[in-house]
Amino acid sequence: MTTGKQHKERPLAQNRKASHDYSIIDTIEAGVVLTGTEIKSIRNRRLNLKDGFAQIRNGEAWLMNVHISPYDQGNQFNHDPLRKRKLLLHKKQIQRLMNESSDKGVTLVPLKVYLKSGFAKVLLGVGKGKRAYDKRESIKRKDQERQIQRTLKNYS
Template structure:
């Protein structure tokens, strides 16, 4: 019997990342969460907007990602903005460290989703866009939308 892939919708997406950065490459990493954090993530109460990842002491950390406290969590609730460890292989961490050592390159969380019951984050190796690059991409997107609109009418 053939196993089917388990696809689930993203619990959180960082839509602003593609506007602010060029995404050079992506890496999937596991998230190390506490009991009440995973319950909040499953309820899609997570915000990636200002988040980023760093490599410190040969470990990957997810910073500034807000996971709301679990409603029924009482005293066992967590700090919403605490740093969370990313689960990656040593080779992946070394590669990410080399990539981010370049000027203007950073790690940005793009999506959080569940895969086989485990919380995963899709990290993007990203390079920042300048203001004129952002305007150019907005202009290109509007032109493509206009072309699709005119082709639809014919």
């Protein structure tokens, strides 16, 4: 638990499809190793998490398939938009993620990217893939909750 002021970070990018495709079991915050032009593109909100995932290889966590657009004024120092990026986690956190994601159908999904004290952070989720009937059930539940809120708003 942190002490002092707690502020909500406004996400620079969110993976809304992740909550539809996966049931999120656990989340963890990780830092990302970026180049200079990548952080400038992220600050301009020019990234896409839709097809992204994380893997653990050789005791290191890597963020794969996350598209960060090249910086407009970056000229020769621009980066490859789909390069793999190292995630900054403690050894115990990596071990825990490795144990949780070793089951079949469980993957590490980036949920959102935000700035915290000037540094880019990724919220990783340990997600278990949903089946088609699970997706329909969650959509039905959301519709029912929306309908209940609508009726309560009309009566108050």
